[in-house]
Amino acid sequence: MRRAERLFQIVQVIGASQWTTAQALAERLQVSERTIYRDVDHLSASGVPLYSQAGKGYALLEGYQLPPLMFSVEEWQALLTGLSMAQGWAGQRQAEALRAVQEKLAMAVPSHLRALASPVSAPALPERRMLGALLDPLQRAIRERSKVRVHYRDVQEQFSKRVIWPLGLYFWGHCxxxxxxxxxxxxxxxxxxDRIVILQTLSDRYPHLPGHTLADYEAAMDARCTDPQSTVEEKTPS
Structure with missing residues (x-):
């Protein structure tokens, strides 16, 4: 958890109860009590009206609230719609992170927005849950620059094994x-x-080589779109 997120959580937790101890905060946020002491000092120096009492812990000045995020009704419902759709098509870990984002945003907006529901729902269907089991490790492999080995089934039902340097994931509305x-x-x-039959994350990390990056790929695709004579070698499976 990043410090900015932890500071936000500390204010929310203390504000939700009459008194909160450093030990309780440390256990909830999974950090040391020393870290909590430093964070509370930082919040106090930043103007957050926290006060402490021996044997009780920390409290927040009554009536103090974090400044609310200001959205119009249309903006808030658009945000909820996007989060709902993203959760329906994301991997399990990312869907959980998106739900946490939605909960944090709901805590920071005015009550009249908090009461509004998203006008759009994108439930996670069984096939999407199966897809999510692949998206999570692929996202991690991209983040950590890990090579992956895939057993792949193409549109002609031909199988192949490849070692790939995963660079990015693209969502096309249906796949x-x-x-x-x-x-x-x-x-x-x-x-x-959805045509990856077996996915294995390898211990090997791929290097950062010119001509092999996602930026290089996107530049090549831009060139291909603007120059029909471009000879970029790539193949899009259908």
Missing amino acids: WTLVGWCELRKAFRHFRV
């Missing part, structure tokens, strides 16, 4: 595709995530 550098073809390739 996700993985973009990566394919060691077999020595070129950028697209892979539909």
Whole structure:
């Protein structure tokens, strides 16, 4: 948890109860009591009206609230719609993170917005849950620059094994595709995530090489769109 998020949580937790001890805060936020003491000092120096009492802990000046986030009704419902749709198509870990984001936002907006529900729902269907089991490890592999080995089934029902440097995930409204550098073809390739039969994250990390990055891929795609004679080697599985 980043410090800014932890500071926000400390104010929320203290404000939700009459008294809160440093020990209780440390246990809830999974940090040391020393860290809590430093954070409380930082909040006090920043003007948050916290006070303490021996044997009781910390309290927040009655009536103090964090400044609310100001959205119009349309903006708030658009945000809820986006979060709902993203949760329905995301991996499990990311969906949980999105729910946490929604809860934090709801705590920081005025009550008349908090009472509004999203006009759009995107429930996680069984096939999307299965897809989510692939999205979480792929996102982690992208973040950690880990190579992955995939057993892939293409549109002709042909199977292949590839070692890929995963660079990015793209959502097309009906499917996700993985973009990566394919060691077999020595070129950028697209892979539909729902056609990955087996996914294995390898211990090898791929290097940051010019011509092999996501920025290079996107630049090549831009060139291909503007120049029909461009010879970018890539293949989009259908």
